[in-house]
Amino acid sequence: MARMKFLCDAQRCIECNACVTACKNENEVPWGVNRRRVVTINDGSPGERSMSVACMHCSDAPCAAVCPVDCFYTTDDGVVLHDKDICIGCGYCFYACPFGAPQFPKSEAFGSRGKMDKCTFCGGGPEADNSPEEYAKYGSNRLAEGKLPLCAEMCATRSLIAGDGDTVSEIFRERVTWRGASGLTWGWGVAYGKKGIRRGHDVEGKATGGD
Amino acid sequence: MAAHKKTGARHHRIIVWSLLSLVGLTLLLPLIPYAVAYVNPETGGVPNPGADLWRAVREADVGTTQVQGVDTGVLINANGERWRHFRMNQLIPIGAMLMGSVLALIVLFYLVRGPLRIQGGPSGKKIQRFSVFERITHWFTVSLFWLLALTGLILLYGRFVLIPVLGPEGFGLTASACKEAHNLFGPMFLVAILMMFVTFVKDNIYARGDLNWLLKGGGMLGGGHVSAGRFNAGEKIWFWIAVLGGLVLSASGLVLDFAVFGQGRAVMEISHVLHGIAALVVITVSFGHVYLGTAGVEGTIGSMTNGYVDEAWAKTHHDRWYAEVKAAAGKTEEAGSVGGGATASSVVSPVRDG
Amino acid sequence: MFAQLVDGIFWNIALWVFGIGVLWRILSIFRVRNKVDYSVPRGSGLAGAIGANLRRFIPRREMISRTRLQVVAGYLFHLGLFALLVFAAPHVLFIEAQTGLNWTPMPYWAFIVSAQLAFIGLMLLWFHRVMHPVTRLISDADDHIAAILTFVVMLTGCMALIEGFDGLRVLHRFMVELWLVYFPFSRLMHAFMFIPSRAFTGAWFGRRGVKA
Secondary structure, eight states: OOOEEEEEBTTTOOOOOHHHHHHHHHHTOOTTOOSOEEEEESTTSTTOEEEEEOOOOOTTOHHHHHOTTOOEEEOTTSOEEEOTTTOOOOOHHHHHOTTOOOBOSOOBTTTBOOSOBOOOTTBOOSSSTTOHHHHHHHOOBTGGGTOOOHHHHHOTTSOEEEEEHHHHHHHHHHHHHHHOSSGGGSSHHHHHOOTTHHHHTOOOOOBOOOO | OHHHHHHHHHHHHHHHHHHHHHHHHHHHGGGHHHHHHHHOHHHHOOSSTTHHHHHHHHTTOBOEESSOSTTTTBSSOTTHHHHHHIIIIIIHHHHHHHHHHHHHHHHHHHHHHOOBOOTTOOOSOEEEOSOHHHHHHHHHHHHHHHHHHHHHHHHHHHHHHTHHHHHHHHHHHHHHHHHHHHHHHHHHHHHHHHHHHHHHGGGSSOOTTHHHHHHTGGGSSSOOOOOOOSSOHHHHHHHHHHHHHHHHHHHHHHHHHOTTSOOOHHHHHHHHHHHHHHHHHHHHHHHHHHHHHTTSBTTOTHHHHTSEEEHHHHHHHOHHHHHHHHHHHHHSSTTHHHHSSSOHHHHHOOOOOO | OHHHHHHTHHHHHHHHHHHHHHHHHHHHHHHOOOOOOOSOOSSOHHHHHHHHHHHTTSOOGGGHHHHHHHHHHHHHHHHHHHHHHHHOHHHHHHHHHHHSOOOOOOOHHHHHHHHHHHHHHHHHHHHHHHHSHHHHHHOOHHHHHHHHHHHHHHHHHHHTTTOOOHHHHHHHHHHHHHHHHHGGGSGGGHHHHHHHHHHHHHHHHHHTTOOO
8 A cells, every 4th residue: 555655855846835825825824833844054155955844644653652642543454543522632742743734723822722633644534535615724635636645736846745655766776866966966056166165065965854 | 245235235125124114104004093082181081082973962052943933943752761661661650550559559458458438437417518619619629630640641552451452443542632732631630639729728728737637547547535626636637638749740841732832852851751750649649639538437428418417427536626616606606507508698608709 | 513502592492591580570579569567667767778778888897897707708709700701802792792881991900810719709608508507407408509600601711711712702602692581589689689688678677667
């Protein structure tokens, strides 16, 4: 069975936030919730790198491990989903998640957060595929239609890629080969010809994988 | 021809050497940066130039992002895994073992030793131990404490204990009810703890004889009778565990309950750790308190229900307090309030000052 | 099934029992006639009635130190309960759905604080009732049932705060229905009767020229 993965190529991400917008639009997420966000490290300095991050659908998901009501489940495609009918909005998944993926529609006094919302890999939830109930609670179910998450489909630089883990890593391996085995031959130093930047700050094409 | 042959040989030599040097350079040139790095460690000590960046990211170096919110600039939450380990592999199993073994010890002690009896049996004469206000404060704290302890334990252990019984939906409903009740009653517990502190602190300060009481194990093991004031050293220790534990629980609980001041995950995780440890310690020690107040010591429960204990009970367990009360009663004509049960003065002035 | 009953017929029954029961109780009390008082009035009965109603809001000076706990807890409970009942956002929405009337609710944190004050007051009052020898003696089952039923109504309400589990909302509403049915036949009637009864006592003594 396929094991779905996201991969963000930091060499290619240009922080356009199209993935964030695509996600919000496709899934009609609640106010204040961003299932996906782009984080820029060293913003404005040499060696700046951006990375689009959402739920990485971990194999041994920390959110699922700490959930007091055990509302998470992993689909046959390796997508980590949760059941909002069971979620109590305690926030533990947010504490445990390495990526800050779980989101809450509210943040009020006396621990009132509302039910957790997170990236579903455009895979909906436990309701019937593409039913109105599923859409209202979890957003779009593109996987059921045979499509990949819209964030990755939308990515202009093909930085964010989604799909079966093997395929994704094969694409990335190919890219790394094309760029050259060494990070020194590609990147800031070559593009701007600045001395000192080439070596100290350049980045070998790195990717975040779920696990 | 010879010259021609000579140039031809040179030509060959050049080609061979060129090829050799090309191959050699192809192999060696990429090593130059490493050689430089080897010679000048300060300019290039890192074999993978990206390592610095990714190490920084993993240590929760804060980046920038367009998404507003708490901790959104943090790419990797470094403490998440540590917190998970604490909650799932330490707090839950160790807490269960701690509470279970203390309960088992108490049952075992009861079976082996039985309740501590009043020396010489009850005298039938009653003496007031706790005023109305003291008892209200105690039971107010007790009810909040158990409401919070039960809802908290359900949230901690329900996944393992109650989901098999109630099913996922049923337990989701139960857990939601527990979570909301826990969050609403939590801040009230701080009020109760402060009331407890104000009401009982004056009799819970270390006094002469407490150390002796502790060294003799309160007379519980050797069976001998140990002198004590209004509260013995064990009760004083419980008082301070309850008050300090309660304050830690309240402070960390308020941090968790009011996630509206922009506190990030690190603060929440630390608060949760403190909350969990303090809760399990106070709950575990409370088992002992409940045992000693009910089945463990004959005639104690009355002190917290109607406020009165038997005079023989007082002589057995709190001889110095008994002497003080008797001396005070001897001095004034209001002796009825301590000696004779519900006389007029003890009935109409229920609220002790403070 | 149970939810439909609670939202439908149980609710209607509870409202009817509450409404008719309260009216019946009030009318039956007002129908009791006193003997005609032939004495010459020494003061105004009306002034006595109004005065007693106002004066009873604070304890008499010589009673302050002895009733401090009851007075403070009593005010905490009643004010907190009414703020919660009338201004909690879910209640405002419910009232709007039932009657069409609406008003601005309190913020979430504020009605939770009201609820906490009410809980503190109710718990302290009930423990006082149980712990004080006199109040324990003069309390009967009705007092305890009324206090515990009110506590359970409030507790189930606070448990349903997430508004994400219908079962919890139904439970709260069911408890409210029990409370409404119990109300007319218990001392919970003091909610309606405290003003007339103070007025009666005030007028009785006022006519005799005594401050009640």
